[in-house]
Amino acid sequence: YPNYPEFVILSNRLTCFLHLLTSLTSRLLSCSTRLGLAGRSTLLFKMSIQHIHGQWGESVALDYLIKSGLKILEQNWRYKRAEIDLIAMDDQILVFIEVKTRAYKDFGLPEVMVNKRKQRLVIDAALAYMRSIGHEWEIRFDIIAILGTPASTPEISHFRDAFFPGLDYF
Numbered sequence: 001y002p003n004y005p006e007f008v009i010l011s012n013r014l015t016c017f018l019h020l021l022t023s024l025t026s027r028l029l030s031c032s033t034r035l036g037l038a039g040r041s042t043l044l045f046k047m048s049i050q051h052i053h054g055q056w057g058e059s060v061a062l063d064y065l066i067k068s069g070l071k072i073l074e075q076n077w078r079y080k081r082a083e084i085d086l087i088a089m090d091d092q093i094l095v096f097i098e099v100k101t102r103a104y105k106d107f108g109l110p111e112v113m114v115n116k117r118k119q120r121l122v123i124d125a126a127l128a129y130m131r132s133i134g135h136e137w138e139i140r141f142d143i144i145a146i147l148g149t150p151a152s153t154p155e156i157s158h159f160r161d162a163f164f165p166g167l168d169y170f
Helices: 004-034 040-067 116-133
Strands: 071-079 082-090 093-102 139-147 155-159
Touching: 040 071, 040 082, 040 093, 040 139, 040 155, 071 116, 082 116, 093 116, 116 139
Parallel strands: 093 139
Antiparallel strands: 071 082, 082 093, 139 155
């Protein structure tokens, strides 16, 4: 991100847009509930709210990582059924980052949502990425947990070396 100030401006504009979109989607969901519309339309509204909130969390994490000095290599890198939210370099360490976002901690903290199955998917995708670029050096798996909404100041927790494949994995 050579033009960092321009990126911050775009990031702030994206955050404002996502907040507006979240607000409108929430209002539509409320109206459809009052009108007695259930089923697919309501499910789509809920899914879009979650998707928008997740995108907002990833933009917050991206901004945090850039300010922390990591060099971002990839966003939303896909391999088969897995997706790695962010891939970055921290000096000579290749870092694979899973971002989890929650509006509230009523149903658990965001970082708890990275279960063994999700870890395995991320590890599989990470190994494929390493093969694709020929990386054979140090790696790390991090989790960034975002707690909050676009209307509030997010609480960011960065768990370095959150998980790692055991020797039995290979």
